[in-house]
Amino acid sequence: MDAQAAVSPTTTPVASTSVRGDFHQIRSLLESFRLADRTMASDEHRLAWIDEIRDIARRVTALTSVLVAEADEAGSAMRARHTRLEDWMARSGQETPREASGAVWAARALERRPAVRDAAAGGRISVGQAKAIGEALDALPTSLDRGQRAEAEQVILNEAQHAPAEKLRTMTEKILQQVAPEKSDSPEARAAKLAERDLRARSRRKLWFGTETDGSIEFGGSLPIVAGPRRTLVIDSHCRRHRSNARQTPWSRSSVLPRRWRAARRRPRRSLPARPRSRC
Numbered sequence: 439m440d441a442q443a444a445v446s447p448t449t450t451p452v453a454s455t456s457v458r459g460d461f462h463q464i465r466s467l468l469e470s471f472r473l474a475d476r477t478m479a480s481d482e483h484r485l486a487w488i489d490e491i492r493d494i495a496r497r498v499t500a501l502t503s504v505l506v507a508e509a510d511e512a513g514s515a516m517r518a519r520h521t522r523l524e525d526w527m528a529r530s531g532q533e534t535p536r537e538a539s540g541a542v543w544a545a546r547a548l549e550r551r552p553a554v555r556d557a558a559a560g561g562r563i564s565v566g567q568a569k570a571i572g573e574a575l576d577a578l579p580t581s582l583d584r585g586q587r588a589e590a591e592q593v594i595l596n597e598a599q600h601a602p603a604e605k606l607r608t609m610t611e612k613i614l615q616q617v618a619p620e621k622s623d624s625p626e627a628r629a630a631k632l633a634e635r636d637l638r639a640r641s642r643r644k645l646w647f648g649t650e651t652d653g654s655i656e657f658g659g660s661l662p663i664v665a666g667p668r669r670t671l672v673i674d675s676h677c678r679r680h681r682s683n684a685r686q687t688p689w690s691r692s693s694v695l696p697r698r699w700r701a702a703r704r705r706p707r708r709s710l711p712a713r714p715r716s717r718c
Contacts, residue, residue: 493561494561496561496563497559499558499565500548500555500558500559500561500564500565500568501559503544503545503548503549503555503565504545504548504549504555506527506541506545507545507546509523510523510542510545510546511549523538523542524542527541527542544565547569547572548565548568548569548572551572551575551591553592553595554571554572554591554595555568557598562595562598563595563599564603566603567601567602567603569603570603570606571591571594571595571598573607574594574609574613575590575591575594575610578590578610578614579614579621581621582617582618582621586617586618589616590613590616590617593613593616594609611628636664639661639662639663639664640662642660643659643660643662644659645657645658646658646659
């Protein structure tokens with residue numbers, strides 16, 4: 439964004455009253471835009487607004503993490519409120535203490551890498567990308583020197599301009615080949631590591647079901663990455679079909695049932711063939 443060049447870093451102490459007034463003005467601007475009549479806006483304007491508000495959202499989310507990390511390091515919550523920072527953040531009840539604790543840990547991780555933190559706070563990358571970058575850099579060999587680690591950080595930040603978090607998370611080997619090719623694994627060693635990873639993933643495979651609550655049952659689990667996409671497609675297909683059926687009117691919903699099911703429903707009960715029970 440052009441605004442990045444217009445704002446220069448400053449070491450002037452921040453006045454609390456001035457900042458609170460600025461935040462109030464930001465809220466007023468957002469509320470005014472929310473209430474404005476946008477019915478006559480052009481398509482180009484709508485797309486431009488989306489770009490702008492997404493950039494603002496990235497900056498605000500990253501700045502929130504920066505402020506959380508600063509307050510955590512300073513021990514502000516314990517001194518001012520005599521409680522942990524995550525408990526103070528969860529005081530409204532709108533988020534769980536676990537979610538607040540996760541936000542604190544994410545802020546600490548972001549603060550560990552100033553270049554990544556500044557890229558996120560400047561809106562160049564998202565907080566999700568910053569987290570993925572940290573995971574990829576943490577997987578680099580510990581034998582890299584400071585210069586190589588700084589170079590790896592810049593390489594992946596450049597990649598982040600056109601890569602989502604999922605791809606950045608898997609770029610460790612690619613980065614290593616650029617900054618220290620002599621320390622990169624051979625194809626055989628890489629294959630052995632992948633085999634060990636798959637074995638660990640299979641050992642963690644599980645599926646659990648919770649208790650019934652208000653007509654629903656929660657479930658979760660862990661699947662190896664090689665099996666996850668196939669299961670995801672099956673579940674997504676089932677959910678889309680279920681939503682499509684639910685949107686139909688009661689008198690037309692039977693039209694989407696398989697033909698043999700409709701025929702079976704019309705036959706007397708005693709003529710129905712026994713169906714074996716399937717197991718997942």
